[in-house]
Amino acid sequence: MTRLATLLVLADGRLPAGGHAHSGGLEAAVTSGRLRDLTGLAAFLRGRLAGTGRVAAAFAAAACAAPAPPDARIGALEEGMDARTPSPALRRASRAQGRALLRAGRAIWPVQPAIRDSHHPVALGVVAAAAGLSPAEAAVAAAYGTVSGPASAAVRLLGLDPYAVHSLLADLADACDRTAALAAAGADDPVDLLPADSTPLLEIGAEVHASWEVRLFAS
Template sequence: MSTTLLLLADGRFPAGGHAHSGGLEAAVTAGRVRDLDDLDAFLRGRLATVGLVSAAFAAAACAGGDIHTLEAGLDARTLSPALRKASRAQGRALLRAGRTLWTLPTAERELHHPVALGVVAAAAGLTPAEAALTAAYGTVTGPASAAVRLLGLDPYATHALVARLAPDCDAVAARAATVDDLPACSAPLLDIGAETHATWEVRLFAS
């Protein structure tokens, strides 16, 4: 546990996160998320799928895994082209920030967000387990923060929900940092919702 970890996981870290809802905007508009209970179920499903995959790839990248192999792995696991685009946009923003703060071992301008996170975490001196935790935490806090803005949910209640999810988040990160085969857990409605979202004329969030 270190200050650097807190810095990288901070929602105010300037890496473009505020403009992404992690699929929540699409779910809200489709009427699938209306209140705190819906958000709870949304976050649990997201953490168990995208969260685990992101955390595992972040850990693998942090451990020095081959960037191009990991990129291809995430391409194969991200069915929605809108989600691939969103992941790369966030990875690009993170690399921009990371490159300013630390020395990155790659000149790549754009990577999938989990890979970028692993690369930046390693450059910052963090461990693969910490990279996984940052990724898992981000998959939960991003949509939670978007929910406060989109649904006007009570910020205390929303943070209480995130606090209740903390043990699950820790467990996902721990599992992600130890798996041999990179997971591929799919959340069909996140893919389908992302494609729907991409067709809208007016979007408040980039994804």
């Protein structure tokens, strides 16, 4: 049985897990002049879903399918995310979001206390499992989160029409579902065989962004 209401709670941007403080690389792209309008945002979101979103969905699904922590599988997933995140700034941001999500998850569902510091996709899978969700549902939440966060940030950074921005998110729904389905199909694969898509420009932008004294978003 699909627990749609529970999935909505987990994927809701208003969940007090700190997601509102992160732009997913959008602030760096806007400030550099690479992203100026709705057309640019559409391309950014599709690219982010195909790269970061694919990796996040796969690791969330794998963490959801793993035995309850502490478990060697979770440790391997953490190492796998480190290997796929060369930017120190993005590693810090991912772990900050993971800690915040685990804190929120423990306040809502019976999340085991074994994990305290985790990459966000891994934390998402752990929390999803505690909420009774499947790996496929964890993957949907991860895929959607990789585009919904930057989309919300775009309204603040560029002053875009929120109706038009949400229309972009609706257009990406099928792509999110496909990404999640592929991720869930490989949830039991060895960590080395999980997606390792590279997003060099996001990595470089994250390092530049982290050096700014004044910024609206943490990442």
